[in-house]
Amino acid sequence: MADELMSITLWLAGRSYRIRIKPHEEETVRRAVKLADDKMRELRQHYAGKDDQDFLAMCLLMYAADGAVDNTHNPVTESLVNEMVARIEKVMG
Numbered sequence: 001m002a003d004e005l006m007s008i009t010l011w012l013a014g015r016s017y018r019i020r021i022k023p024h025e026e027e028t029v030r031r032a033v034k035l036a037d038d039k040m041r042e043l044r045q046h047y048a049g050k051d052d053q054d055f056l057a058m059c060l061l062m063y064a065a066d067g068a069v070d071n072t073h074n075p076v077t078e079s080l081v082n083e084m085v086a087r088i089e090k091v092m093g
Contacts, residue, residue, distance in 0.1 A: 013037065
């Protein structure tokens with residue numbers, strides 16, 4: 001069935017989170033988690049002395065603000081597009 005959910009475990013900020021999603025959403029969800037984890041790593045380098053909860057909150061606020069300001073800006077979509085462009089450029093040589 002297309003509406004069946006699958007369970008996956010994701011790691012964010014060193015903690016595991018078990019969620020249920022539709023199978024076709026798995027790649028997008030995993031990319032989003034990777035982007036968030038990368039953003040948190042970047043924030044850690046710039047803001048010493050904060051804890052993971054601060055970084056999670058900062059990351060969430062950044063993505064929420066991006067979505068509120070520009071609904072066409074989607075970090076996951078941008079990442080996918082950049083990967084496709086890189087592949088096309090590689091093939092075109």
